[in-house]
Amino acid sequence: MDSHFSPAYVQNLMQTLKASKIYTDLHNAAQTEISKNTIRVSELKKGVQTGLATSGWERKLRNVIYQYLQVNPLSIHPLATPPEHMKEPLLYLRKAQQAWEKRILKSLNSMCTELNIPLARKRPDKEQRDLLSRWTELGTDGPDLSQIRPVYAPKDFLDVIMALQNPNYNTGDSTGTYTLWGLVQLPLKLNDVNKLRLLYSDMAINQCQTGVDDVDIPPEMFDADRMKLGRKVITADHGPLAQEYAKKGCPISLRGDLWCQILGVIIDEFDVLYYEQLKSNVIAHDLLVDSLLYKDVKLTATNDDQYFVFEDFLYQILLPFTRDTDVLKHFGKNSASPPKSYIRGKLGDENFAVVYPPNGVIPFHGFAMYVAPLCYLYQEPVKLYYVFREIYTRYFFRLHSISSHPQGIVCLSLLFENLLQMHEAELFFHLKSVGCQPLRIAFKWLVRAFSGYLHSDQVLLLWDRVLAYNSLEILPVLAVSIFSFRKTNLLKVQSYNAAEAVLADLTTLQVIPLVQLSLFSK
Template sequence: MLTGIELSLTIAQIIQRLRGSHLHSQIERQAKECLHQPDVKLESLKEDVRSFLKTSGWERKLQNAVYRELQLPPRHPPAPPEHLKEPLVYMRKAQASWEKRVLKSLNSMSTELGVPLAHMRPAAEQKELTNKWNEMGTDEPDLSRFRPVYAPKDFLEVLIGLRNPNHDSSEDISVRSHWGLIQVPLNVRDIPHLREAYSELNLTSGQMGIDDHALIHPDVQCTRSLFCLHVSCVVVMEEDSAAAQQYSRQGCPTGLRADLWALILNATNQPQDVMHYEQLKAGVIQHNLLVDNLIYKDVKLTASNDDYYFVFEDFLYQVLLCFSRDTAVLEHFKYNSATPPKSYIQGEIISVIPFHGFSMYVAPLCFLYNEPFKLYNVFREMYIRYFFRLHSISSHPSGILSLCLQFERLLQTHLPQLFYHLRQIGVQPLRLAFKWMVRAFSGYLSTDQLLLLWDRILGYDSLEVVAVLAAAVFAFRAENLMEVTSLASAEAVLADLSTLKVMPLIQVFLFATAM
């Protein structure tokens, strides 16, 4: 709980941030306009204006904006900016070193291929791109010379080599820490604490993703479905972000998921949002970046070859090309251990350098939003809240480092025989599971199951459930994995996750595992 001073400071910071927002100017304009209404009296001016803002829906919009601010990491003015990004010095140094390596790779590619990091497109090329904006998937540029700057396995090697210089591992009482690959001392939750944190997922609570497939009487199932649909409709109609987030913990109905997610993320669809998207689109048409080719390459290598997502190729290009130029994304670097790379075109900064599989963060959202600017707004909010943590080095509980450590600890504690067996044959479980976690399972689960998983990420405002699911997959396939004798056979056992049901796995692992 916040102390009185901390609470006052948080309130003051939120007021300061909202005061310069578009929402503030809209509310101010509405308040001035309502003064002309006959039922607004001078003697009760304050109460009448407040009542008008409440009945016209502006109070709810303000509440949602405040709720969004509360979801972002707190900002403490006395603390240096680098401490807000990452409190541990050795983590900051590791991230900086990794960034230099990635930038060096990008610059080397630019030099080798003779392709500038950024340049103005010729007029003819701008016109051509404008004409084929909605059909970019039909274009087949020569991408043979381009390669992904890095793959998840390269990033894993960096995480494995990370050490806290102030921590003497010989002092660690538990031998388990030497079994795994992650050797940094971070606090991660074990099953008893996870049960407490994720109590809504217990075996007796109704769950979207279980109840809708349960073998129960059709009348009972219909009643449950209608009740869930009714509640979700009320939440959407009330436009309450906090209620939508709480509701999402037990899964969202398919038909209302898009509205609920947009509400949780406070991803608005106002005229200024459309205008912002159009400005980004104009930037793509005017300037060509080297990372554009990396985006094309990644989409071709991943989503275009996926049975679920190949039809969204055009959407992926539109969203990712705009995203790479969006200065609004830079706001998250205040609490991200990473720093934004520069393209040196009129001071323009690239929001992110895509790695192999980056486009899979966007692909599942294409099932929910069929308008590019809506899709873009939701993806941007998902990225600056969650996905950036999956490819940056930090000590945050939802950071990829914590997820890796949590996954290893869960296996070591609750499946020690399996962990030991895999180690004996030279297989480290994390090397098999890392590719799932770094993508939040996108591209590995069937889309309906992936969206049920992401419901819980949004509902609990945490990526922790990704590590839990990775451990649950190993528990589910434990019998087969105990029979394997090589890395190749272990990979074969875990090759296809498309038939798995997410919620039963998580529920059984968390609430039916012997302590």
């Protein structure tokens, strides 16, 4: 282990490894190597290490350590940093997130009271048998959703972000920054365009990309070379290699396997059993959040020409997800905290508090669209489930929690406003002058990582880069490029509704050329 890793970091890594399945598997594999007659006692250690490396265990261990480094980057915080500071160092943002969580929970409880329905109930045996019999057709005879409404929509969340203020910062003192003209009035540290160009240098205009026709190279030749290289990458089964390859996009037929390698998703019997346990929990108990998810799928995916065929598939992922307590781990690096409810009659007594829902995530309007594009990649619910869970707990949770993290929605919104003011000052101020702050339109794209707005193949090309660069910053870059692309028409609008109409349909857009032009043509 390199010397720049702190002892505490190495200790945490070792504890994580010891608690993981690979530790047991490695131990068993080492025992097998020791039992071989070819190893001399005098060279036992070296012989076991060589045997493990030859049989592929060294590579597997490297992949696991790599995944840990991806999810737990080296901390710049001092060792004595309190846990709440590790989650979010800025007190005013911690308070804002807590207030937002209370508001969401209050909205959920109000719905329970108004509709006289419990947060959770045990299903009668007949209902359980019925649900189990139609598990693959859950959309055909779902619950009555007429009274169910989303707990909140991205628009409500934007109103909260707009109201954020740093009590120690006077915007009037700030000269030379772009934040004054936008909706987000916070002095947060962001990457500038030069750092973004460096980060996304593999996407430069002179670099060929999967899914983009290049005038210099016949597409079929480039695609054939990419496929050949992609198969070699998959055979190598090395996470960092797959991630590097994905920087130029993944071929459609290889994307599912490449994403699994990047995310470290390997399905074994334990994973299948765990999913079946989550499914049995869905069968046994009915949660109010189930109805929220049903309603969300009906309002979004079912009304979308690209995703309506996956309606039943979506329920098989989203309903078990709400019961998955393993999702709670991500709250260790999330500014948010899992919401709690109290057993009836014990309100306020922490001894009777339970996390609700069990995974700690209350879905908002559009949540189902985090899963919908993945349905094109995986036919088996179990594999789709684990890939979605990994992507959510690495990236998407940051899109609906208040934090100062550079990948969080607050910084992404601010980055969008800064880049648009810098690249398209005339357009920004024209829209502002007609009562249309650009972020009001772009925010919903950012919160849903463009799912449901772009064509599905373009969403997947975009998400290739999220995984490849381990960053969500490409989302605001794309949002800026869309405003630039529609600039001519946007400069003619005289109202918010007119601007929204110009940007209503994004399904014809090609993501990668737009990002390239936005970053590398100025």
